Amino acid sequence: MEAKRNKIRHLSWLYVIIAAMVMSLIVGCSNSDSVTKNVVAQSEKTNNNKKSSAIKGDTRTVKDAYGEVEVPTQASRIVVLDIGALDNLLEMGITPVGAPSILKIGDPYPAYLKGTKGIENIGSVNEPNLERIHALKPDLILGNKDTHDAIHVQLKQIAPTVFVETLGVTWKENLQLHAEAVNKQNQGTQLLRTYQDRIDKLKSGLAGKKAKQISLIRPREDKIQVYLKETFAGTVMNDAGIARPASQQGDGFSKDITEEQITDLDGDLILWFNREPDAFDKLSNRPLWSTLQAVQQHAVQPVDWEYWMSGLGIQAVNKIIDDLNRFLIH
Amino acid sequence: MNSKWGHKLTGLAILLSLTLLMFFFSILFGIAQISWESISKAIYSFDGSREQLIIRTVRFPRAMIAVFVGSSMAVAGCMMQALTRNALAGPELFGINYGAALTSVIASFILGTTSLQLFAGSSIIGAAVAGSLVFLLSSTGRQPLTSMKLVLAGSTLNLLFASLTQGILILHEQSLDTLRFWLAGSLTGRSMDLFFQIMPILLIGLICSLLMGRQLNIMNLEKEVAQGLGQQLRGTRIVCILIIVLLTGGAVALAGPIGFIGLAVPHIARLLIGNNYVWIVPYTAVLGALLLLIADIGARFVLPHQEVPVGIVTAFFGAPFLMVLAQRKGGMK
Amino acid sequence: MIIFRRTALFYIAVILILLNILLFFLNIAIGDRYIPVNEVFKVLLGREGVESNFIILELRLPRVLTGFLAGCGLALAGTILQVITRNPLASPGVIGINSGAAAAVVAIMVFVPSFSMKGLPWIAFGGAFAAATIIYIFSWRKGGMDSPARMLLMGISLSAMTGALITYLLTVGNIFRVSQASIWMAGSLYGRTWEHVWPLLPWILILFLLLLSLTRRLDMFLLDGQSALGLGLRVETWRMLFILISVGLAGSAVSMVGTIGFVGLMAPHIAMYLVGHRSLIRLPISALIGGLIVMMADLVGRTGFAPFEVPAGLITAIIGAPYMIYLLLKPRVL
Numbered sequence A: 001m002e003a004k005r006n007k008i009r010h011l012s013w014l015y016v017i018i019a020a021m022v023m024s025l026i027v028g029c030s031n032s033d034s035v036t037k038n039v040v041a042q043s044e045k046t047n048n049n050k051k052s053s054a055i056k057g058d059t060r061t062v063k064d065a066y067g068e069v070e071v072p073t074q075a076s077r078i079v080v081l082d083i084g085a086l087d088n089l090l091e092m093g094i095t096p097v098g099a100p101s102i103l104k105i106g107d108p109y110p111a112y113l114k115g116t117k118g119i120e121n122i123g124s125v126n127e128p129n130l131e132r133i134h135a136l137k138p139d140l141i142l143g144n145k146d147t148h149d150a151i152h153v154q155l156k157q158i159a160p161t162v163f164v165e166t167l168g169v170t171w172k173e174n175l176q177l178h179a180e181a182v183n184k185q186n187q188g189t190q191l192l193r194t195y196q197d198r199i200d201k202l203k204s205g206l207a208g209k210k211a212k213q214i215s216l217i218r219p220r221e222d223k224i225q226v227y228l229k230e231t232f233a234g235t236v237m238n239d240a241g242i243a244r245p246a247s248q249q250g251d252g253f254s255k256d257i258t259e260e261q262i263t264d265l266d267g268d269l270i271l272w273f274n275r276e277p278d279a280f281d282k283l284s285n286r287p288l289w290s291t292l293q294a295v296q297q298h299a300v301q302p303v304d305w306e307y308w309m310s311g312l313g314i315q316a317v318n319k320i321i322d323d324l325n326r327f328l329i330h
Numbered sequence B: 001m002n003s004k005w006g007h008k009l010t011g012l013a014i015l016l017s018l019t020l021l022m023f024f025f026s027i028l029f030g031i032a033q034i035s036w037e038s039i040s041k042a043i044y045s046f047d048g049s050r051e052q053l054i055i056r057t058v059r060f061p062r063a064m065i066a067v068f069v070g071s072s073m074a075v076a077g078c079m080m081q082a083l084t085r086n087a088l089a090g091p092e093l094f095g096i097n098y099g100a101a102l103t104s105v106i107a108s109f110i111l112g113t114t115s116l117q118l119f120a121g122s123s124i125i126g127a128a129v130a131g132s133l134v135f136l137l138s139s140t141g142r143q144p145l146t147s148m149k150l151v152l153a154g155s156t157l158n159l160l161f162a163s164l165t166q167g168i169l170i171l172h173e174q175s176l177d178t179l180r181f182w183l184a185g186s187l188t189g190r191s192m193d194l195f196f197q198i199m200p201i202l203l204i205g206l207i208c209s210l211l212m213g214r215q216l217n218i219m220n221l222e223k224e225v226a227q228g229l230g231q232q233l234r235g236t237r238i239v240c241i242l243i244i245v246l247l248t249g250g251a252v253a254l255a256g257p258i259g260f261i262g263l264a265v266p267h268i269a270r271l272l273i274g275n276n277y278v279w280i281v282p283y284t285a286v287l288g289a290l291l292l293l294i295a296d297i298g299a300r301f302v303l304p305h306q307e308v309p310v311g312i313v314t315a316f317f318g319a320p321f322l323m324v325l326a327q328r329k330g331g332m333k
Numbered sequence C: 001m002i003i004f005r006r007t008a009l010f011y012i013a014v015i016l017i018l019l020n021i022l023l024f025f026l027n028i029a030i031g032d033r034y035i036p037v038n039e040v041f042k043v044l045l046g047r048e049g050v051e052s053n054f055i056i057l058e059l060r061l062p063r064v065l066t067g068f069l070a071g072c073g074l075a076l077a078g079t080i081l082q083v084i085t086r087n088p089l090a091s092p093g094v095i096g097i098n099s100g101a102a103a104a105v106v107a108i109m110v111f112v113p114s115f116s117m118k119g120l121p122w123i124a125f126g127g128a129f130a131a132a133t134i135i136y137i138f139s140w141r142k143g144g145m146d147s148p149a150r151m152l153l154m155g156i157s158l159s160a161m162t163g164a165l166i167t168y169l170l171t172v173g174n175i176f177r178v179s180q181a182s183i184w185m186a187g188s189l190y191g192r193t194w195e196h197v198w199p200l201l202p203w204i205l206i207l208f209l210l211l212l213s214l215t216r217r218l219d220m221f222l223l224d225g226q227s228a229l230g231l232g233l234r235v236e237t238w239r240m241l242f243i244l245i246s247v248g249l250a251g252s253a254v255s256m257v258g259t260i261g262f263v264g265l266m267a268p269h270i271a272m273y274l275v276g277h278r279s280l281i282r283l284p285i286s287a288l289i290g291g292l293i294v295m296m297a298d299l300v301g302r303t304g305f306a307p308f309e310v311p312a313g314l315i316t317a318i319i320g321a322p323y324m325i326y327l328l329l330k331p332r333v334l
Helices: A002-052 A083-091 A130-135 A145-158 A171-181 A185-207 A232-239 A259-265 A279-284 A287-291 A314-328 B003-028 B036-044 B050-084 B096-110 B116-139 B147-171 B176-183 B192-211 B213-219 B223-228 B230-255 B261-273 B277-299 B310-329 C002-029 C037-044 C053-084 C097-111 C117-139 C148-172 C175-185 C194-213 C215-220 C225-230 C235-257 C263-275 C279-303 C312-329
Strands: A059-064 A067-072 A078-080 A098-101 A120-124 A140-144 A161-164 A214-219 A224-227 A254-257 A269-272 A300-302
Touching (some): A078 A083, A083 A314, A130 C053, A140 A171, A145 C053, A145 C175, A161 A171, A171 A185, A185 A314, A214 A279, A232 A314, A254 A259, A259 B050, A269 A314, B003 B036, B003 B277, B050 B213, B050 B230, B116 B192, B116 B230, B192 B277, B310 C117, C002 C037, C002 C053, C002 C263, C037 C053, C053 C235, C053 C279, C097 C117, C097 C175, C117 C148, C194 C235, C194 C279, C215 C279, C263 C279
Parallel strands (some): A078 A140, A140 A161, A214 A269
Antiparallel strands (some): A224 A254
């Protein structure tokens, strides 16, 4: 009897709790319903606003990694989510309102990029701060699908987004899409043409000389990374017809090797970059390292990781060509 | 000497020669092709060719590290099992591996130092701290922890240390690769200077542990008997703990947290020769070296033209061992 | 006496609900930019045209809801496991269910990049199910489990193996995929959207309701083994069903938030301490506590180390590990 009453009392407990939970759920659901409605309403509103102020120009349609996007004819507040877009936009004379640091929030932008003053830091490339992006009230966001797929939904509610497929190897397509997104197609094409001219010049400069194989490596704490053809710098060297050592012919991004494969690193010129301070010393102290031809001929050059390794845009490309000219022609 | 001695010595000799063979294989096989002749040439008529350099500066040191780390981890596990009278003890289950890793990370990122002495020192301190934490848990208080709880406490500490390591790496914005470097043990790319600094420590630890066989036996007598010898045993315990700290701290500083050698090997040794620690310790030392050599050779061939950290191999094959052990001894308290 | 207990229970429930609501609002109000509470109310009540509409409705609300739901799921799963194994140290993390789910999800993320978010709970469920099956096969004997400790050891070994497997996957995967998978694995609530809330909600809600309707069966496991056996031969069937439910709860939570550890251990404990063994009451209380822990961890991780964001999973591990050791030190556990 007692037990039964007890049970009933406990049961009433259950109802209170369930009721509370169901209530909170209902609140949650109704909110989220209103969320979508709100967002739709908002975006309609902003569209209307734009249409009403159509004197400035209508929207244009751009095709990106997700399909067609309506972007403002002349976007004025652009947020970029990677260094490639930052690089390309700056080259086309546009200063974005927000851009991320490569690694750590608040880190300075790469030194080779000029005119970054006044750009708001929005976090790291991997985890940009969505609230900061929103606070900047952008009218266009440039990102890439490979890194920012998970937050695409939220970003496109903040502003129209133009996403490139991936970074690095596709830098030419990316430049064109970026140019299209900011309505500077001609300038984009022009930049690529200039690039082609510079590559041709480099090629003809190399034509008279003995072909040099360039080895591209990143010494790290626990391994050595070999940069292959499908890297940013790899594409530029490929375009210039620069030969790579036999072990670096493969497709793909990079290959990890251990210290017994140091001999595979050899070439007529070894270019290296990294972010770890002591890793190169560790490699160069290895007895095998000094058997390399390039080492014996003092043809080992450190290059700036900011554009050789983390570069993704046209300015980085041009810096790489500068370096190649310096190393190979002069 | 009676025939039992003979059998056991023969067994040890067989294991030693197997280890030697694996040592040889470890030098012979790998991504870079090495011929038989160049091994003997590298020893007797070194001419500085690449092949011989690989043998002398890469493969040979690597095999040496495998031997020392394997032995040290295994013997440390053996000592821990004897000391705690717990079949499930081992550096990987007692938080010592990741404790050492954590202090190394603290030393290199917070103090910003890269000096080898400090690196090795901090790793040994970390091992000591984590080890003493577990031992404290196991022996103090009104109710000391049962063996099973001890394992749980240890692996929880492991998780805590791994999380703290990850946290430090996040706040210092290291790339994700760096984490893998710290938390997966590997024998490649290890600095030779560090090896030469740490080898004596490991050597001292190993020699001392070989001399401890009798004391370990006494410690594993019936509890009552052992307790009667309490005063004498305290000294033994302290020496044991010192040896364990030296062995694990040194091994982790050298190769990172390589798991399951310390847990599994003493059991295999016990399977082979029974419960006499005078024999278990040397068997464990040789078997530890042998198994880590084999795992390290395996790590070179899991992926084509690329190596995986040897810690992955030992965890993948060592963890089921723990399962089997738990199956048999799980009910033990 | 009973009346006293009732009021005590009532207050505990009310306080927990209030705490949850408080944390919920704090999570919504505090962030890169502080949003005044009255503005939060306005937005939540559906007022349009408020500045922070987007930040609240699209960024902070789905994030806090995902965290809450995942916390509930993990806590419920932990409660079930602690009851059916009669082992206060059991939890989805400790017995390897989380790592099974994680390995499956990482494999999918690395090898099938185009896989939709909506399908992830199923993948995680598969992985968690596989892990649970292995543990079940190895640690249960005929007529029940003879050693709860064995199961925990199985869990530790399984976690070590899946850990090795995950490291291997990360070694062979494409660089972008790998960094995405690593971020997910850390147990972060960064960038959670309604796309995470909606797939998670039915799993947690339906299984929770199902559980509530089965509490009488669950309580059966509180009896000692022989009496439970006396209740009929179907004990084993019920045990399997309850394990399935907890796999579903933990798996779906892990698939959406990554590995957030120790919630499934702490919440059921605190709940038992507060309201006792009866599952009917312990389950909802434990869910509330689980939600609370994850929301709190996310708030601390987000704001405590600004501008860095520390994943909620790290915070729960750093709190939870000492808690586990404290539990181990208590007599009469295990």
